[in-house]
Amino acid sequence: MKLLHALILIAAFLCIVWGPSVMVARRLRRRGDDSAMRALRFVLPAQLIVVLSLAVGAELLEASNPAALLVAVVAATSALGAGMLMLVAAWARLRRH
Numbered sequence: 783m784k785l786l787h788a789l790i791l792i793a794a795f796l797c798i799v800w801g802p803s804v805m806v807a808r809r810l811r812r813r814g815d816d817s818a819m820r821a822l823r824f825v826l827p828a829q830l831i832v833v834l835s836l837a838v839g840a841e842l843l844e845a846s847n848p849a850a851l852l853v854a855v856v857a858a859t860s861a862l863g864a865g866m867l868m869l870v871a872a873w874a875r876l877r878r879h
Contacts, residue, residue: 799829799856802864810871817874818867829863 803825807818836855840848 795856796830799833799860800826800863802860803829803867806864806867810867815871815874818871821867821870825863825866829859833859 803822807822810816810818833856836859837848837852840851840855845851
């Protein structure tokens with residue numbers, strides 16, 4: 783039962799971190815721009831590395847409220863990943879014209 787609970791929490795964590803980036807890439811792909819979808823293979827692992835390293839850093843620094851810090855890091859990393867994909871798509875559009 784604990785393993786199932788852990789798997790559900792990991793799936794929810796990944797959906798929160800990667801969800802906005804994947805949605806932006808899919809929306810851009812529907813508009814005919816595949817550059818964000820190609821960049822997704824770099825953005826998703828980078829997001830995971832950033833979140834995990836900042837979470838470990840907060841734990842090592844013995845933050846006063848690590849749970850709130852983790853929520854803020856996850857939200858910021860998720861938004862920054864989606865923003866980076868939009869920048870990649872804009873850059874690809876500029877290069878084509």
